Amino acid sequence: AQTVTQSQPEMSVQEAETVTLSCTYDTSENNYYLFWYKQPPSRQMILVIRQEAYKQQNATENRFSVNFQKAAKSFSLKISDSQLGDTAMYFCAFREKLTFGTGTRLTIIP
Amino acid sequence: SQTIHQWPATLVQPVGSPLSLECTVEGTSNPNLYWYRQAAGRGLQLLFYSVGIGQISSEVPQNLSASRPQDRQFILSSKKLLLSDSGFYLCAWTQQGNYGYTFGSGTRLTVV
Secondary structure (H helix, E strand, O other), rough: OOEEEEEOOOOEEOOOEEEEEEEEOOOOOOOEEEEEEEEEEOOEEEEEEEEEOOOOOOOEEEEEEEEEOOOOOEEEEEOOOOOHOOOEEEEEEOOOOOOOEOOOOEEOOO | OOOEEEOEEEEEEEEOOOOOEEEEEEOOOOOEEEEEEEOOOOOEEEEEEEEEEEEEEEEOOOOOOEEEEEEEEEEEOOOOOHHHHHEEEEEEEEEEEOOOOOOOOOOEEOOO
16 A cells, blocks of 8 residues: 655744755555645645656756655655745645645744 | 536535535546545545546545546535534546646535
């Protein structure tokens, strides 16, 4: 069975600082996809970034980047120059059938 | 462009009453469809998924059922709601072979 673990239930950081959210997973598959989703207070699930396991290059989307360590089964999200609008729950997820971690509540402090 | 609609947005139902939540996708054909539930302060739990009309897979045994009467319609139902059915329900879709998931805006269900 596939499992996803997020060990940081809550985090806070000053505006403009950099923050890293951790995620580990367990799978016996070799080719798969990993995702980070953001859920703001509106509760809409918003895709932040995705990574294909067969790509060695870490994915980057503007201020968001990942550190994908396939051998360690680790998939952390780095948010640079954090903004107040980044305040949300962040979920790490694994495909197939999109298995989610329990989430990290991130608060950006002005 | 593809869009996903989910309704109602909010629902308060008494224990023992039936439930019907609907999700439709526009602008695509033969999508994979999913129902997730999010308990307060928790992650998302996959309830059902469907890869085609009439094809439903259940991930967790529970008081709920799902149906897919049309290609782009996915319905979550219950004959008799329990207090433990309260939560936030999200519908999602992805194109077969594609790795992107798109979520609906969710339904907040409170069973009283």
